[in-house]
Structures are given as C-alpha cells and as structure tokens.
Amino acid sequence: xxxxxxxxxxxxxxxxxxxxxxxxxxxxxxxxxxxxxxxxxxxxxxxxxxxxxxxxxxxxxxxxxxxxxxxxxxxxxxxxxxxxxxxxxxxxxxxxxxxxxxxxxxxxxxxxxxxxxxxxxxxxxxxxxxxxxxxxxxxxxxxxxxxxxxxxxxxxxxxxxxxxxxxxxxxxxxxxxxxxxxxxxxxxxxxxxxxxxxxxxxxxxxxxxxxxxxxxxxxxxxxxxxxxxxxxxxxxxxxxxxxxxxxxxxxxxxxxxxxxxxxxxxxxxxxxxxxxxxxxxxxxxxxxxxxxxxxxxxxxxxxxxxxxxxxxxxxxxxxxxxxxxxxxxxxxxxxxxxxxxxxxxxxxxxxxxxxxxxxxxxxxxxxxxxxxxxxxxxxxxxxxxxxxxxxxxxxxxxxxxxxxxxxxxxxxxx
Amino acid sequence: xxxxxxxxxxxxxxxxxxxxxxxxxxxxxxxxxxxxxxxxxxxxxxxxxxxxxxxxxxxxxxxxxxxxxxxxxxxxxxxxxxxxxxxx
Ligand SMILES: Cc1cc2nc3c(=O)[nH]c(=O)nc-3n(C[C@H](O)[C@H](O)[C@H](O)COP(=O)(O)OP(=O)(O)OC[C@H]3O[C@@H](n4cnc5c(N)ncnc54)[C@H](O)[C@@H]3O)c2cc1C
Numbered sequence: 001x002x003x004x005x006x007x008x009x010x011x012x013x014x015x016x017x018x019x020x021x022x023x024x025x026x027x028x029x030x031x032x033x034x035x036x037x038x039x040x041x042x043x044x045x046x047x048x049x050x051x052x053x054x055x056x057x058x059x060x061x062x063x064x065x066x067x068x069x070x071x072x073x074x075x076x077x078x079x080x081x082x083x084x085x086x087x088x089x090x091x092x093x094x095x096x097x098x099x100x101x102x103x104x105x106x107x108x109x110x111x112x113x114x115x116x117x118x119x120x121x122x123x124x125x126x127x128x129x130x131x132x133x134x135x136x137x138x139x140x141x142x143x144x145x146x147x148x149x150x151x152x153x154x155x156x157x158x159x160x161x162x163x164x165x166x167x168x169x170x171x172x173x174x175x176x177x178x179x180x181x182x183x184x185x186x187x188x189x190x191x192x193x194x195x196x197x198x199x200x201x202x203x204x205x206x207x208x209x210x211x212x213x214x215x216x217x218x219x220x221x222x223x224x225x226x227x228x229x230x231x232x233x234x235x236x237x238x239x240x241x242x243x244x245x246x247x248x249x250x251x252x253x254x255x256x257x258x259x260x261x262x263x264x265x266x267x268x269x270x271x272x273x274x275x276x277x278x279x280x281x282x283x284x285x286x287x288x289x290x291x292x293x294x295x296x297x298x299x300x301x302x303x304x305x306x307x308x309x310x311x312x313x314x315x316x317x318x319x320x321x322x323x324x325x326x327x328x329x330x331x332x333x334x335x336x337x338x339x340x341x342x343x344x345x346x347x348x349x350x351x352x353x354x355x356x357x358x359x360x361x362x363x364x365x366x367x368x369x370x371x372x373x374x375x376x377x378x379x380x381x382x383x384x385x386x387x388x389x390x391x392x393x394x395x396x397x398x399x400x401x402x403x404x405x406x407x408x409x410x411x412x413x414x
Numbered sequence: 415x416x417x418x419x420x421x422x423x424x425x426x427x428x429x430x431x432x433x434x435x436x437x438x439x440x441x442x443x444x445x446x447x448x449x450x451x452x453x454x455x456x457x458x459x460x461x462x463x464x465x466x467x468x469x470x471x472x473x474x475x476x477x478x479x480x481x482x483x484x485x486x487x488x489x490x491x492x493x494x495x496x497x498x499x500x501x502x
Contacts, residue, residue, distance in 0.1 A: 240460035251456040253436075254484075299433035302462045302485045309429070342456055398456040399449050 019187045020194035026201060029227035030058045032381060033219050034234055035206045035242060037061030038070040039182070039367065040359050041234035042189035042200075043374020044381070049196035051375070052382035057198045059190075060221060062205035066186030069236050069366060072304075072336035074259050074281060074293045075182045076272055077368040078115045080142040080174040082131050085392040086345060086406045087138050089372060092389060094176060096371035104188030108180050109286055113272045115177020116150065120166040120277040127407065128172035135174075145173045154271050162320045166277060177272050179283050179291075185370055209245040209356070216246070216355035230381055232357045237302070237337020239360040246353050250360070251398055252339045256297040257364055258310040260333035262318075262325075264288035278317040289331065292318060296338060296364065306335045338363045344409035348373065348393040349386040357381055358395060365409050415487040420471040421478045421494045434468030437479055464490060 008014060032048060034041045037059050048054040061067075077097055079090040101108045119125040128144050135142035147159050150171050159168045190200055201223075208220040209231060218227045233242045240252050265288050274281040279295035294314045297307075311333055318325050340363045341347060347361035359377050362369070376387035386394055392404050417425045441454055459465060462485040469480045469492070481490040 241462055244461055249453065249457040250460065251458055252460045253458050254460060300436075300460075300465075300467075300484050301487055303487060305487070399452045401448075401452060 019191045020200055023199040023201060026058065026204070026221065026223055026226055027199075030199075031056040031228070032230045032232065033057075033206075033226060033228045034059045034232045035219070036068070036233065036235035036238070037065035037186070037190070037200060037202065038068045038234060038236060039066070039185050039189065039370035040070075040236070040362070040373050040377070041232065042186055042193060043370050044232055044234060044359070044377040045193040045198045045200075045374075046189045046196070047375045047378035048381065049193055049198055051378060054378075054382060055197035057193075058226065059193070059198060059200045060204050060206050060219070061200065061202045064202050065190050065200065066183045068238070069336045069338075069362065070186045070370070071183045072259065072334060073182055073367040074283070074291050075179045075367060076115070076177065076274075076281065076283070077110075077180060078174050078177040078272075079140050079368075080115070080117075080131055080135050080172060080177070081409075082127075082134060082407050083345075083404050084134065084138065085404050087135060087140055089389050089393075090368055091138065091140055093369050093372035094178075096375065097178070097180065097368075100185075100188070100371060104192055106184055106188040106191070108184045108188060110178055110180045111286070112176055112178045113270055113283060114153070115174040115272045116154065116274060117172040117174075118150070118273065118275040118277070119169045119171060120161070120275065122169060124276070125169050128170070131172055140174075141176055142172065142174045144170055146170045149173075154269070154273060156268065156322050156324060157273070158321060158323050161278070162323065165320055179272065179285070182367055185367075189370075189374065206242070209242075211246060211353065214353055216353065229355045230357070231355060232359060232377060232381060234359045234377070236360060236362045236366060237339050239339050239358070240302070243358075246351075246356050248351060248353065248356070248358075248395075250347060250358075250395060251342050252347070252361060253300050254302045255299070255338050255340055256301050256304060256306075256335040257293065257338040258297065258306050258314075258333060258335045259291065259293040260311060260314055260330050261285070261289040261291050263329045263331050265290065265328065273321065275317070275321065278320060280314065280317040280321065282318065282321075290318070290325075290328070296340070297335075302337060304335045304337060306333045310335075340364075342398075343403035344406040345404040346373070346393050347395050348377065348390040349380050349395070350384070351395055361393075363409065415482070415489055418469065418471075418480065418489055419492050420474070420476055421492050422476045423471060423474055426471065430472055432470040432472055434470055434477065437466040437468055 210218040341361040
C-alpha cells in the first residue's frame with residue numbers, strides 16, 4: 001500500500017464518515033421516546049424535529065436501524081388502493097417519496113417502474129375496475145388494461161401461465177408504481193433526525209413501560225430507566241410484545257412474510273409485476289437481481305425463519321409467468337414479520353392511554369407508507385390529536401365497528 | 415415445526431394441515447355490551463408465547479387443538495376438543 005494512502009487512512013483528520021452519531025448513554029429524560037428504529041420510527045423522529053421543533057427525542061432500537069421490516073421488504077411503493085381513506089393516505093406518501101432524495105440529500109434510488117396487478121379471472125378484473133374508478137376519482141393514475149396491452153408492455157410474460165393455470169385476463173396498471181432502496185430510507189431519516197439533535201440508541205431494548213393513572217411516565221430499557229410522557233410504539237411486527245406493557249388489546253396477529261432474490265441478470269424487466277392468484281410479486285433491482293415475494297405464511301409465527309416451501313412456490317410461479325427463467329438460480333431468501341389487521345389497514349394514532357401512541361398494523365404494506373406515517377405520527381404526537389389523514393385508522397375503529405376494508409393490500413390472497 | 419401430531423392420525427407433515435386461529439370462548443351475545451362483543455370479534459392475544467390454536471388435518475377432516483409456542487414454533491401438545499390426547 002502506498003505510504004501516503006496508509007497515512008491518510010490512520011490520520012485523525014479524515015475520520016470515516018458516519019451517517020449519524022452513537023450517543024454515549026441514555027439521558028434521564030426525553031420529551032418523546034420512540035420505540036423502534038425502522039423507517040417509521042426514524043421518520044417520525046425526523047418530522048418531529050423538522051415540522052414541530054421537538055428535538056429532545058430518543059429513538060430506541062433493540063438491534064440496528066432498518067433491521068426489521070424496513071430492510072427486508074420488496075420495496076414496492078404505490079397508491080392504487082381500494083378505499084378512499086387508503087388511496088388518499090398512500091398517495092400522500094408517494095408525494096413525499098418523489099421529493100425525498102433531494103430533501104434528505106441521499107440517493108434513495110426511487111425508481112418509477114409502472115405497477116401491474118394481473119387479473120386471472122373475470123371476477124378479479126371486476127375488482128380492478130372498481131379500484132381504477134376509486135383511484136381516478138382521487139386523481140391517482142390507474143387504469144385497467146387488456147391482455148394484449150400487458151403483453152406489449154411486458155413482452156416476456158406468458159399470458160397462458162404455462163397452460164396449467166388460469167390465464168391472464170388483463171391487469172390494473174398503475175404507472176407511478178415505484179421501487180426504492182429501503183435501507184437508504186432508514187439511513188436518510190436517521191441522519192436528518194440526528195443532525196437536528198435526536199438521539200438514536202441502537203442495541204437498546206425497551207423492556208417495559210411505566211404508567212401512573214392511565215398515563216405514561218417512563219420507559220424501562222435494558223440500559224436503564226428513562227422518564228418521558230410521550231411514547232411512540234413504531235415496532236410493526238413486534239407490536240404484540242409492546243401493547244401488553246400498557247394493557248392494550250389489539251386485533252394484531254403476526255405472520256412471517258418471505259422474499260428472495262435471484263442471481264443478477266442483465267436488465268430486462270423494467271416493470272413491477274404482481275399476481276395475487278399466483279401469490280407472486282417481482283421486480284428487477286438496479287443490481288439486476290429479480291426481487292420476488294409471495295403470500296403470507298399460512299399460520300401465526302413471530303419468527304424470521306424462511307422455508308423451502310416458500311422457495312419452491314416462488315420459483316415455480318416465476319417460471320409460470322416467465323418461462324425463460326427456468327435456469328436462473330435463487331441467491332438468497334429471508335423473512336420478516338407482518339403485523340396483520342383484520343381489515344388490512346394500519347392502526348395509527350392516539351390510544352386510550354395518555355401519552356401512548358401507536359403506529360402498527362403494517363402487515364405486508366408498510367414500507368410505502370414510511371414518509372407519510374412519519375409525518376402524520378409526528379403531528380399526532382406534537383398536538384396530542386390524530387392527524388386528519390389517519391383519523392380513519394385509529395385503534396378505536398374496531399370497537400366502533402368502523403373498519404376500513406382495504407382489499408387492495410398485497411399478499412393477502414383475495 | 416415441520417410435523418404435527420394429529421390426535422387421530424399421528425405425526426403428519428405440516429403441509430397436510432390448515433391453521434384455524436386462536437381458541438377463544440364466545441360470550442353469549444345477548445349478555446354482553448357492544449364493546450365486549452367487538453373485543454371478542456376482533457381482538458386477539460397475538461403475544462409471543464404458548465397459545466391454544468385450532469388446526470385442521472385436511473385429508474381426514476379432523477379439527478383439533480394444538481398448544482404451540484408461536485415464537486419458537488414448537489408444538490407442546492395436541493388433543494381433540496373435549497378429549498383425547500395424541501400419543502406423541
Ligand atoms: C418480505 C417482506 C416484503 C414486504 N414488501 C413490501 C412492499 O413491497 N411494499 C411495502 O409497502 N411494504 C412491504 N412490506 C412491509 C414493510 O416491510 C413493513 O410494513 C415496514 O417495513 C414496517 O416498518 P416499520 O418502521 O414500522 O417497522 P420495522 O422496520 O420492522 O422496525 C421496527 C423496529 O423495532 C425494533 N424493535 C422491536 N421491538 C423493540 C423493543 N422492545 N425495543 C426496541 N426496539 C424494538 C426492531 O428491531 C425493528 O428494527 C414487506 C414486508 C416483508 C417482511
């Protein structure tokens with residue numbers, strides 16, 4: 001190694017640039033404690049500082065930031081949902097995503113691809129017409145296209161699905177559908193929050209929440225007790241371990257959701273293709289790998305193990321849609337946790353406990369919501385009042401029998 | 415968990431089974447408030463740990479109960495509703 005390079009390397013003048021500080025230890029008290037350093041928790045921390053000037057904030061992460069669902073998803077961003085409430089909310093997230101690389105001064109590789117939801121039956125084509133009409137009404141770019149148009153836009157597709165499965169009758173086409181670099185979203189928000197004075201404590205686990213007279217007074221961690229009057233639980237798939245700490249009952253159940261990538265290929269697929277009937281969604285990453293996911297694992301499990309059943313299923317269905325992939329190898333597979341709600345909408349906002357706020361129920365659909373949930377949860381914490389966009393998603397909707405039936409959600413097999 | 419002990423058919427591969435959700439007591443509808451009924455309909459325990467669950471052995475059409483750790487995925491025991499335990 002050249003002497004000058006070695007000197008440069010060990011010199012204190014040029015420390016390795018870090019995305020954010022590692023604070024020495026926890027303070028005694030914070031204005032807000034955020035449990036969970038995924039995109040949602042870090043996003044909320046960022047917007048608390050940016051929009052509300054609240055910076056005496058700690059994000060407590062038991063592992064490393066982005067190590068949960070944020071770094072495990074297939075990174076699909078879209079807004080062609082079925083309910084007014086859902087479509088409006090996810091569209092607001094896309095609006096933020098489109099400007100986010102500039103705002104965070106970090107390339108998020110936000111890449112608009114066009115998103116196809118394939119219909120394998122007249123019935124699913126009917127649902128897609130319905131979705132397209134709701135979308136258009138809200139100004140969202142979404143339309144139903146026929147099989148020949150699908151073939152024109154994705155020439156490699158086999159419309160007959162190998163001949164042994166229901167053929168493709170058309171698709172819901174959503175041109176703004178995009179993919180992004182998910183871990184960069186977590187890092188970007190972390191750096192932004194850190195620069196504003198927020199502390200990010202990794203390798204620190206919340207073990208209990210202290211309450212007095214139905215109000216939060218502090219949080220126990222494996223590194224000590226912290227006083228605070230406001231706690232945001234932003235732990236997605238781990239929520240069912242947090243809510244018992246404050247005696248809150250929810251409809252959440254947790255299932256693993258798995259994904260895999262193939263070996264890298266030359267670019268050939270510039271669209272995002274989803275088939276609910278084949279339990280498959282696939283896009284090609286900027287590295288050339290095919291990123292593919294399937295449907296939810298069939299029973300409750302709070303564990304991130306992956307299975308051979310999944311790899312077999314996903315590989316088989318990839319070949320059903322794209323017969324040319326027969327010789328391509330799967331490189332890696334993994335799983336994340338999906339906190340499922342009965343209506344496939346999130347649970348967000350205030351709770352019956354003073355100072356306890358929840359951001360959960362992100363199931364298979366929460367990555368795309370990262371910017372807007374950060375922003376709306378920050379507003380909700382700052383004003384102790386649910387932000388307008390998330391009112392329909394309050395936990396109380398279940399006891400009021402006012403569910404938001406979101407049949408446009410992914411990987412839930414309808 | 416790759417094998418489940420069906421109380422009728424013994425150890426069988428997971429693929430032969432269907433998950434039926436947590437075992438819960440249904441309150442008498444006419445005796446509870448709307449809020450209590452909503453709690454029964456929607457809320458689940460969801461906590462990490464051992465829970466009682468309905469499982470269905472598809473080939474033989476057998477519904478039974480399994481006590482399973484939903485974090486380690488270990489099946490502790492299986493039995494028919496109101497009775498017979500599996501041999502395992
Ligand atoms: C395979 C897969 C594919 C997916 N595909 C998509 C997709 O294409 N599009 C989409 O929109 N969504 C998708 N999702 C869903 C999405 O990934 C999640 O909904 C989203 O990432 C949730 O983000 P979050 O910030 O709320 O939680 P997470 O990123 O899961 O962060 C929660 C964090 O909390 C930490 N934590 C938990 N308990 C504690 C504790 N007691 N103390 C301290 N810290 C704690 C965890 O370590 C974790 O880092 C997918 C999910 C999976 C698993």
